[in-house]
Amino acid sequence: MTDSAFLDIRRATKSFGSAMVLDGVDLAVTPGEFVSLLGPSGCGKTTLLRIVAGLMAADTGRIVLDGEDISARPPHRRDVGVVFQNYALFPHLSVAENVAFGLKARGAPKDQIAPTVRRFLDLAQMAGFAERSVKALSGGQQQRVAVARALAVQPKLLLLDEPFSALDRKLREAMQIDLKRLLRELGTTAIFVTHDQDEALMMSDRVAVMNRGQIEQLDTPDAIYKRPATPFALEFVGLSTRIAGTALEASGPGEVAIATDFGRIRGQGRFTPGSPVLIGVRPERMAFGAQPDQNTIKARLTDIVFQGSRVQAHFAAPPGEPIQIESVGALPAGLAAGAETPISWPVADTLVYPRLKS
Numbered sequence: 001m002t003d004s005a006f007l008d009i010r011r012a013t014k015s016f017g018s019a020m021v022l023d024g025v026d027l028a029v030t031p032g033e034f035v036s037l038l039g040p041s042g043c044g045k046t047t048l049l050r051i052v053a054g055l056m057a058a059d060t061g062r063i064v065l066d067g068e069d070i071s072a073r074p075p076h077r078r079d080v081g082v083v084f085q086n087y088a089l090f091p092h093l094s095v096a097e098n099v100a101f102g103l104k105a106r107g108a109p110k111d112q113i114a115p116t117v118r119r120f121l122d123l124a125q126m127a128g129f130a131e132r133s134v135k136a137l138s139g140g141q142q143q144r145v146a147v148a149r150a151l152a153v154q155p156k157l158l159l160l161d162e163p164f165s166a167l168d169r170k171l172r173e174a175m176q177i178d179l180k181r182l183l184r185e186l187g188t189t190a191i192f193v194t195h196d197q198d199e200a201l202m203m204s205d206r207v208a209v210m211n212r213g214q215i216e217q218l219d220t221p222d223a224i225y226k227r228p229a230t231p232f233a234l235e236f237v238g239l240s241t242r243i244a245g246t247a248l249e250a251s252g253p254g255e256v257a258i259a260t261d262f263g264r265i266r267g268q269g270r271f272t273p274g275s276p277v278l279i280g281v282r283p284e285r286m287a288f289g290a291q292p293d294q295n296t297i298k299a300r301l302t303d304i305v306f307q308g309s310r311v312q313a314h315f316a317a318p319p320g321e322p323i324q325i326e327s328v329g330a331l332p333a334g335l336a337a338g339a340e341t342p343i344s345w346p347v348a349d350t351l352v353y354p355r356l357k358s
């Protein structure tokens with residue numbers, strides 16, 4: 001929709017039978033940007049990616065790339081590279097031949113093919129593997145080749161569909177950092193599909209949080225975490241304590257008082273008095289002890305979970321969901337499971353959403 005959009009997906013819809021899988025998706029990506037589609041399995045991420053790649057047609061909507069409507073073009077005329085989870089390399093070709101494939105198909109000048117292959121294998125840190133059979137490579141190495149192959153033709157847009165999800169954690173983290181650096185060096189615009197919030201938060205310039213065929217929030221990782229736009233975004237990304245309540249009167253500019261089972265809590269936003277709301281608080285915003293001018297409640301400690309650099313404290317909160325506090329360093333001395341203790345957090349960190357009455 002914006003003038004600066006390099007990729008502009010407008011009102012994309014897709015149904016399979018009676019199931020609406022994409023429900024009017026708008027997404028504008030700026031040049032060189034790395035945007036993740038983050039959402040649970042089945043929310044429509046792969047379908048959206050396939051529509052952008054031209055591997056599937058949308059029912060309605062338009063795809064504009066670099067000023068051109070590519071909606072009706074076949075995949076090979078879209079200037080879009082794709083990397084899938086299952087490496088999809090040509091097994092009978094060598095590493096170098098795999099990377100050369102797209103260049104040859106596009107009729108690149110013969111004398112440029114070998115240097116381009118070398119350059120992209122080098123960038124993908126696979127320079128020493130050019131003559132190997134791809135069958136002899138590990139999963140991580142195959143994905144490096146798949147990335148090199150997709151980038152060698154220098155597409156306008158690179159699409160990646162859970163490319164690292166089959167790799168173990170250490171390797172995945174190394175690949176994430178390398179890919180991010182590589183795309184930045186090349187200035188390539190990319191859309192990266194993942195159901196892994198850590199991956200999305202760490203790699204992306206912006207994250208599109210998807211739920212049931214819609215983008216619920218498109219924002220920077222920092223904003224997604226600190227200011228989730230919807231209860232789904234709050235719950236899907238990161239930990240949170242959630243407390244149901246009913247809006248009372250405004251308690252200050254942009255602030256609302258809320259009646260809860262823990263007593264009166266103040267939060268951010270404007271709500272009609274009497275309307276049901278959901279309060280959300282990130283665990284690292286909560287602290288032990290009462291604080292004047294903050295929200296303070298009493299709860300009973302049930303578990304302490306050590307996580308290396310951090311400690312998590314869990315509190316029973318009948319009749320609601322458990323409350324979690326995450327703190328760096330030790331918990332207050334003498335605090336043991338079973339103890340009732342005050343917990344406080346700033347009003348500014350109290351997120352409030354409309355709640356659907358169940």
Ligand SMILES: Nc1ncnc2c1ncn2[C@@H]1O[C@H](COP(=O)(O)OP(=O)(O)O)[C@@H](O)[C@H]1O
Nearest residue numbers: 016019021039040041042043044045046047048
């Ligand atoms: N070709 C297809 N035919 C019928 N249903 C499909 C097809 N492709 C995907 N779906 C359905 O569409 C929904 C979204 O799928 P998908 O886009 O693959 O989700 P995600 O990638 O987010 O896990 C799922 O319910 C899936 O079963």
Ligand SMILES: [Mg+2]
Nearest residue numbers: 045046047161
């Ligand atoms: Mg998928």
